[in-house]
Amino acid sequence: MADFGEILESIGDFGLFQKLLLFALCFPNLILPFQLSSLVFNHADTNHHCNADWILQVGPNLTKEEQLNLTLPRLPDGSFDPCKMYVPMDWDLSAIREYGLNETTTCTDGWVHNDTIYDATIVTDFDLVCENTNIFRAAQTIFFAGVLVGAVLFGPFSESFGRKRATQIPMVLMLIFTVVTGLSPNFYVYLASQFIVGVALGGFRINSIILATEWIGVAQRSYAACLSQVLAALGQVMFLAVVYFVRDWRIDQFIMAGPLGFIVVYIWFIPESARWLLYRGKTTDAKELIQKAAAINKRTVPDSLLDKALEEKPVEKGGIKMLFASRVLRKYFLTITFAWCAVNLAYYSLSLNVGKFGLNIFLNQLIFGLSEIPVHFFCMWSLEAAGRKLSLMGALIVGGVLCLLTLAVPQSNYVAIATLATCGRFLMNGAGSICYVYFQELFPTAIRQTATGLGSTASRAASMLSPVVNMLEIYHFTIPTVVIGSLALASGIMAFLLPETRRTELPDSTEEAEGKRGPKLSNPATRDCEDIQATKL
Template sequence: MGFNDILEDVGSMGKFQIIHILLLTSPSLLLTMHNLLQNFLAAVPDHHCRIPLEVNDSRYANVTGRLQTEELLRVFIPLDQDQQPEKCLMYSSPQWHLLDLNGTHANVTEYHTQKCTDGWTYDNSKFKASTVTEWDLVCDQRSLRWITQSIYMAGLLVGAMVLGRLSDKWLPESARWLILNDKADVALEQLRRVAKTNGKEVKGKELTLEILKSSMKDEQLTTKNKHGVLDLFRTPVIRKIACCTMLAWFATGFAYYGLAIDLQGFGVDIYLIQFIFGAVDVPAKFIGFISMSLIGRRFTHSTSLILAGCVIVANIFVPKELNALRTSLAAIGKGCLSTAFSCCYLYSGELYPTVVRQTGMGLVSTTARVGAMIAPIVRLSGDYVSFLPMTIYGGVAIVAGVAICALPETRNNPLPETIEGIENRAIKSAEKDKDSKRSDISLHETHQSLMKQTV
């Protein structure tokens, strides 16, 4: 009896698995809310330089108390190219003559301006307060807004490494892993627990340590030594899997959070676009599930990343005035990246052999968090070249999608157990391809020979 047969006997998908899926996904829902909270906690309201309360010119000192806000702005704050008050500049001295709307004056850009000297005034109609208004993270300090998001993502990375092991105390280990690590008695206890929960208690009682050890005998012979991160890079096939999956996870986290942490940049109501970005995940994950089940993991993962990258890059060429189109393209890109995240977890878990699966998944999830941590910093490049951040996000996603094409398909294939098994499978596959090519060449030559004899 093989180990896969044992899993089928105790219930490969039943009440036990459903309960643990719910336990794992429930905290994930809350985590997503925290990851995207930057859009609201660090929202940037409309702002302009604070108008000085004291006016040095005694001739107009008493006038300021009688002027409306719009008139004061006209006197103290220049207008930008959109005829809106400048966010970071003010006149070096009050321009009282601008109150005369019927008069003719030189262009505003000819007046001397300076940076804000008394802080800023914020529009509190949408957001009563945010980290931006609390610490004046605007103008010369606007880059710090993105740094706060990177610090948060760095905290998630450190927390995952430090506290991640605590989760092993209440989640059951993989039975395969337990047997391969000389813990067959614990594996037997876990499998009987699974069988009881799934309503197959009789099958569970029939299991013995001898049956479990016999089912994994071949694998145990090749896994006497402990495996670490370095084992993911020692042999050619597993090294290719590690490098490609690391790139895929990094690109997915990098592009996903690069797109999702600046909803204000699309020029649409932030609450509306947040709803759209959340709603698009439902059909995206459903389509991804169907595609992975019917077509394959590799095709779905590669296509979702390449399509997301192309959509992100294409959005650069859409005029800012077309807010609806820009939002639609961004939503499509966000949906594709959500599909890619789903593929990451399933596809990578099926690529890594049992003996290093936990190590491999830990490594790739770390690279995803690194990508999410770097994404806000890349936003800073937009201060110099406006289209550069989206170009980088989209370009990295496309490169990762292409790299995934080098990985093997895992749909309907048994889970690999050992590194040696993966290497041998690759060698056999390569030899099979060579034999197939030789056969095709031989058939072609035979066909050519027959054609010559006929002539």
């Protein structure tokens, strides 16, 4: 069978067809960050205290300050204890004022939320404070568990039913359960809907990148991962604007659902991967798509080349077994997966702590979002100029060092800490794009989605642990930073074991993936000339 790269060269490996497909698959990334950012804003804590309205029955004319002074104990710093109140006594107001209340208890009548930043969050609606203060961390973990499950479910689904269906179905699920989230009557419905939103996000993310990558030539292959990340960064800034002006978490969910509805409409018209169709033996469908792509690109594909493409191809089978049976592929998989896990753990740990870097939470999120836009343009340049291997090693090692340096700065120096954290997150984000590109280029077509799905599953497990890692700060504030920085450094050093895949054709067999392939030569005349010289030798 003709190499699919030759077919791409003939029909145009980055023509109008590929650009339209790339835009259609990258555009949803403007909305996907809304789901992650909502974990930061919708879960924001509030300035709360126990509801002590009982005292108004004996002193209905008390001012708010008098009410709190009589019913709430104070902390050593002079502020009111947010989780305790004085036990109500059957005294008149004069006795309470004269003798005071001394015995304390936990909040018996709920809480009063005095947040001046947000109108409503899940913390205020579901009272996730005091003894329930870490439940919202569980909500974050459940969301990331959904992302993990999505990667597991839609990986094999994509291999069996195609990349197209594996991008369409998740978007429908995301639309439905984003609306359900906004309508949640209680915390349990909220958790269930967020889990399914996570499943949809995990399924769409990896399959959309693979679908775009398998239609694009070697020179622009990194665009699918990097441009989707650029739009994701813009999406963070867009969501920041939404939350700034609309500070009710339920309304924000409905605002998210609007563009998701638009995406669900057009996503049904995207084409399948011709490379996958050929691998599955669906030659008639593949031929129609190749001819359609050539027509849109205003190119023609030679009949001889098309006939070769439609010849029966020996199919490698084995799935996960094939991946781990090869010593070389196994080494590649474990190395790049470890790097991806370290990237996700660091990135999401920093993202979920956006409000703890001393500056205003909106300013921190704006800095984080804007800083990610240039990193992916730089990433596209670096992948071609320095290569995949050196770019990944540099991003992980330097990013890990920057995270660790936040511990060397006085904790009162908020600007320096926010700057180092932003730069570390900047590089981790770039390393994530490189991992996406690397996964497509390291493994053959038969197990490309399986390998990517397994790697994504492991990385999502790491991201699911990020709220847990952040909770280790209760033992010492340095522990989360030491963990994420050290893992980034170690994975950056291990990336030395990976091969360089810049400007090589996507492998279609295990033999090619193990390194028995050469660099891509875009000029057929050059290939012919080299073949002649090799024959003479």
